[in-house]
Amino acid sequence: MNKKKQNHLSYAKWGYIFILPFFLAFFIFSLIPLVDTVRYSFYEYYRSGIKEIGPTFIGLENYAELLKSDMVGYAGNTLILWLIGFVPQIVIALLLANWFTDVRLKIRGKQFFKIIIYLPNLIMASAFAMLFFALFSTNGPINSILMSIGLTDTPIDFMGTTFGTRSLIGLMNFLMWFGNTTIMLMAAIMGISPDIFEAAELDGCGSFRRFFSITLPLIRPILAYTLITSIIGGLQMFDVPQILTNGQGNPDRTSMTLIMFLNSHLKSRNYGMAGALSVYLFIVSGILCFFVYRMTNGSDSTAKHRKHAKGGAKA
Structure with a gap:
């Protein structure tokens, strides 16, 4: 018994040693920057030229100031x-899967198609954005093709309209992630x-x-x-609109995202406002993920309660 206990303790010790680097x-x-971010959100802390203002404790003023800003619009x-980006992504992904x-159906070459649809995910988002910027510019190949086949007489300014810019950003996010x-x-369906x-x-x-009735519920x-990972990724959307609009969120800041807004505070070194905005993003992410989890698992728990109720009635 003592030998078995010693072996068990020694294995546990090595387990803790192996996971120690991760926790360090x-x-x-992660943990220290997170705590500092929350702490700075209650302080006035920014730089004006070479002069550093703060940190001075101001309570919830940063949070109130953000609500008065364009944060809700962003x-x-x-x-x-x-x-x-997500709606066509999930529809096409479900259909293909x-x-x-x-x-x-006996589809041939499944492995080839899997590789092809996954390849865009391997391309960096910055490279993808630069590619689309070159393709859809007024002097780009897309406009040249449209003019050569007679669909338009003048170049179309795809990134000069709200609909065009948002459509390009959504298309890029769809192409990068639907694979x-x-x-x-596919892995989930094959597990049925x-x-x-x-x-x-x-x-x-x-x-x-x-x-x-069978595939979707299972x-x-x-x-x-x-859905949860997509929501988190959507709230963190930055690189594609940042590069495509040169960080301005044009036209008229209609493609400015929350992380781009956060980045503007970091560039101006307003750490207090940036911290408050980060806390807002964390809270919104948590609330949305909670609702998604409840929506997708609520009916299961309801069904279980009904089964228990029927079993109790029979007894």
Whole structure:
């Protein structure tokens, strides 16, 4: 007994030693900056030229000042840009995942298609933005093609309109991430027992009914994960609109996101306002993720309660 206890303790000790570097790195590079960010959000702390103002404790004034600023409008911009990219992403990903995992279709070259749709995810967002900036500029190849085939007489200023700029940003986010989403959903669908699909087919269940009644409910945890990570990524949207609009959020700041707004405070070295905005983003992320989790898991808990209630009534 003593030998077994000693071996157990020695294994536990080595386990703690192996995970210690992670906790040290997390403490130094994540936890301390996070605590400092929250602390500075209650202070007036910025630089004016070479003069440093603060840090002076001012309570919730930074939070109140942000609510009076254009932050709410930039939050709306972020939501719109996220929806433009995410809605077609999840629809196309679900469609492709269902096709590629359907044994009855007998699609050839599945591995090739998986690689092709995942390739855009390997390209850096900055390179993607520069590519689209060159393609859709007034002197770019897209305008040259449209003019050569006679669809337009003058170059179209894609990035000169709100609709054009937002559409390009949404298109880039869609192209970069739909492949990754498709692979995850394919893995989720392949985890469903084939016996369930065979039983549904024997009962005369059609493709649409099988998808909405069997596939979607059974991959709901992966859908929740996809939606939560997409929301967090949407709130952190920065590099694509930053490069495409040269950091200005043009036209008329309709493509300015919350992280671009945060970056402008950091560039002006207004650390108090930047800290308060970071706390706002953290709170919004937490609330949205909580609602998504409740929406995607609430019906399961309801069904369990109903089963327990029926079992109690029978007893």
